[in-house]
Amino acid sequence: xxxxxxxxxxxxxxxxxxxxxxxxxxxxxxxxxxxxxxxxxxxxxxxxxxxxxxxxxxxxxxxxxxxxxxxxxxxxxxxxxxxxxxxxxxxxxxxxxxxxxxxxxxxxxxxxxxxxxxxxxxxxxxxxxxxxxxxxxxxxxxxxxxxxxxxxxxxxxxxxxxxxxxxxxxxxxxxxxxxxxxxxxxxxxxxxxxxxxxxxxxxxxxxxxxxxx
Numbered sequence: 671x672x673x674x675x676x677x678x679x680x681x682x683x684x685x686x687x688x689x690x691x692x693x694x695x696x697x698x699x700x701x702x703x704x705x706x707x708x709x710x711x712x713x714x715x716x717x718x719x720x721x722x723x724x725x726x727x728x729x730x731x732x733x734x735x736x737x738x739x740x741x742x743x744x745x746x747x748x749x750x751x752x753x754x755x756x757x758x759x760x761x762x763x764x765x766x767x768x769x770x771x772x773x774x775x776x777x778x779x780x781x782x783x784x785x786x787x788x789x790x791x792x793x794x795x796x797x798x799x800x801x802x803x804x805x806x807x808x809x810x811x812x813x814x815x816x817x818x819x820x821x822x823x824x825x826x827x828x829x830x831x832x833x834x835x836x837x838x839x840x841x842x843x844x845x846x847x848x849x850x851x852x853x854x855x856x857x858x859x860x861x862x863x864x865x866x867x868x869x870x871x872x873x874x875x876x877x878x879x880x881x882x883x
Contacts, residue, residue, distance in 0.1 A: 691770015707775035708782070709833070715762045716783070716831035721842070724826055729757060730880055731873040737825065738872065740854040740863045742818050747787030753873060786832050790814040805845060809834050815848040820856045 693706055723733040735751040750758075766776060790809050795801075801812045809830045817828040827844040830836045837843035854860050857878055862868040872878065 691766075691768060694770040703772070704775055704778070707769070707771045708779055710765060710769050711762065711771065711776070711779045712830075712832045713836060714765045715758065715779070717829050717833075717836040717840075719758050719761050720829040720831070721840075723754065723757070724829070727880055728873070729754075731875075731878070732757065734855065734858060734872045734878070735869045737818065737855050738858045738860075738863055738869065739818070740860050741793075742791055742815070742853045743793040744788040744791055746818075747784070747791040751870065751873060783831060790831065791818075802845065805834050807834060808832060812848045813845055815851045816844050816846070818851065818853050820852045820854045824851070825855075 693703060693710070698706065723729045732751045732753040736746070736749055736754065739746045739749055765771070786809065790811055791814065792811055794811055796804070796811060798812070801810045804810045805813045809828070809832060813828050813834065816824045819825060824844070827842050828834075828837055829842055834843065854863065857880070858872065859868070
């Protein structure tokens with residue numbers, strides 16, 4: 671559905687025909703255009719918006735649904751409030767317009783990101799050495815586990831989805847023994863982790879206070 675709506679937007683905007691956007695100011699080789707497009711989408715569509723979701727009161731309350739899961743597994747990768755999804759997609763479409771990203775690179779991005787969403791949230795344990803080695807380039811399960819710890823400062827670390835370099839560049843990277851991580855949030859009722867009505871109402875629940883109010 672998201673890809674279909676995106677293609678409709680591409681047809682309306684006709685980015686390819688008019689060649690507007692920052693990435694179209696230079697005639698890059700095809701492979702360079704692909705790599706740059708994926709890097710831009712990963713930074714703005716994943717890392718940047720994720721940081722915003724954690725550091726703005728209203729956005730954080732939308733994002734609570736994702737973090738209130740007390741049994742993090744692959745399904746957690748798609749556990750988002752509709753408002754959370756709307757914010758993310760709105761930013762991605764703005765990025766597409768500003769940078770003039772071609773539709774095929776957006777589709778490729780949409781194919782890659784779900785894999786990483788499932789992979790990084792999966793309840794699996796790679797060999798420690800392999801996990802740490804892979805984390806030099808990409809986000810790994812052990813790396814992302816800290817992001818789902820139930821309390822700060824851990825919750826505000828390891829925001830990346832594909833590339834781990836963003837967390838390293840902006841000082842939000844951490845990597846330790848994940849065995850002490852407790853999933854969920856210390857501000858919501860853990861017993862309601864699977865209650866759909868409770869989860870959808872979290873952004874509007876005045877009883878739940880945040881550090882931003």
